[in-house]
Amino acid sequence: MAKVFSYLDLLGIFYFPLLLYFGQQIVQKYSNNFLYRKYFISGLKYKLAGSFIYYLIYVFYYAGGDSCNFFAIGRTMNTHMLTMNFSEGWNMIFSMSSIKTGTYFPPSVVRDVDQYGAIYLLKDEVALIICRISSIISLLGINSYLCTGLLFSYFSYLMIFRLFVMFCELFPSRHSDFSFSFLKIYSVLFWGSHVSKDTVCMALLCLVIYYIHKIFIQLKFSAIRIFGLIISVYIVFNVKNYILVAALPGMVYWIMKSAQQRAFSGILSKLFAPIMIALAGIVVFLLYGSLSQNFQQLSSEEIEKKAEGFRSWHQTVQENKGGSGYTIGGADLDYSPSSILKHAPEAIVITLFGPFPWQARNLVMALCSLEALYFLYLFLNAMIRKGGGLRILKVLDEPVLFFCFTFIIIMATSIGLTSFNYGALVRYKIPLMPFFSVLIILLSGEKINKKKKPQLTFS
Secondary structure (H helix, E strand, O other): OOOOOOHHHHHHHHHHHHHHHHHHHHHHHOOOOHHHHHHHHHHHHHHHHHHHHHHHHHHHHOOOOHHHHHHHHHHHHHHHHHHOOHHHHHHHHHOOOOHHHOOOOOHHHHHHHHHOOOHHHHHOHHHHHHHHHHHHHHHHOOOOHHHHHHHHHHHHHHHHHHHHHHHHHHOHHHHHHHHHHHHOOHHHHHHOOOOOHHHHHHHHHHHHHHHHHHHHHOOOOOHHHHHHHHHHHHHHHHHHHHHHHHHHHHHHHHHHHHHHHHHOOOHHHHHHHHHHHHHHHHHHHHHHHHHHHHOHHHOHHHHHHHHHHHHHHHHHHHHHHOOOEOOOOHHHOOOOHHHHHHHHHHHHHHHHHOOOHHHOOOHHHHHHHHHHHHHHHHHHHHHHHOOHHHHHHHHHHOHHHHHHHHHHHHHHHHHHOOOOEHHHHHHHOOOOHHHHHHHHHHHHOOOOOOOOOOOOOOO
């Protein structure tokens, strides 16, 4: 049993109906919106169930993990703030202090954190971002790991549902299919519903895309949206910057394609397309160059260093703890541009369709392998039987399709070439899974649900 377990977790039985009640209040607020009436509560139940199952496995089966340590440090911070020294605790939670930067942590905090074997996280500025978010949310979760996880799940669901509504507004007839993409994928419900980097980045990525669409494509400006976009970008970039880098090309193209459609029509639109593509490429090149210059972790040398660290650790896990690892390229993989391009197809296949059934060594990985097989079936069905191979050639005609395609390719390549362990890979890839599902749905052409769709109204 993990050390983060406490009898306060039993109060989680009250958090389920409480969060469902709050969800019902949201449904009533948007009662004129068909999507909220039909999908919000059922999707929330799936999300909360995923959080509860995650809690059971990490507390009683794995007996610990980074998620437990994030929570433990957050709880230690807010306990210190509330019971010992408010100003010190406030500074720990709302500043960017860490041992690595030479910032002082109170001895009582260091001692408590050391009980969980998590001192290393006090040196990790990225991990401390999640610890600080957990500290704030655990105040609402009465310092219970289960209750805090349920709140992480609830808040992340609110952000994901916004993006679900946005995609349904773009393709109203596909709302039933998209409900699977955003609300029902097993791996996203499990790995993205508790105290973790994956939960935070998945939710805020959805919020970033939603706000960009509202501000730059629909031109609906507001101070709240701009502030929300800035905060979301800041957190995701500092926690997992490669997610934003992967989303950048598709979002730039989406924005420019929208501007083109507003400004031109007919033959002028066709003539403007090559110019727009060239400009999008220049913008992406300049932005990526700027990011690489200001944040050294995006350089090829740092990517290789991090990847070698992942490779070494995950191979140790595979040998000593029964983990399921894989290799790509061996010594031939040196992370040069040519090497990355050479091994990208293998990395993409492994990311999208791994782990394979014969590589699963526990129940969690077995379920992930079944999900991967299901997505392989859906993808092949869309590409071969539904004519998706021909539709993908017209990816530039549909900015949503282009965004999903480029995001998936870049993310899958990055994850496949740096994970080297399926336990890590299935967590890292959850941000791309909803968009992979959307891509399959849009490539399939036919409506999966051929019944007449109810008329949608949006607020």
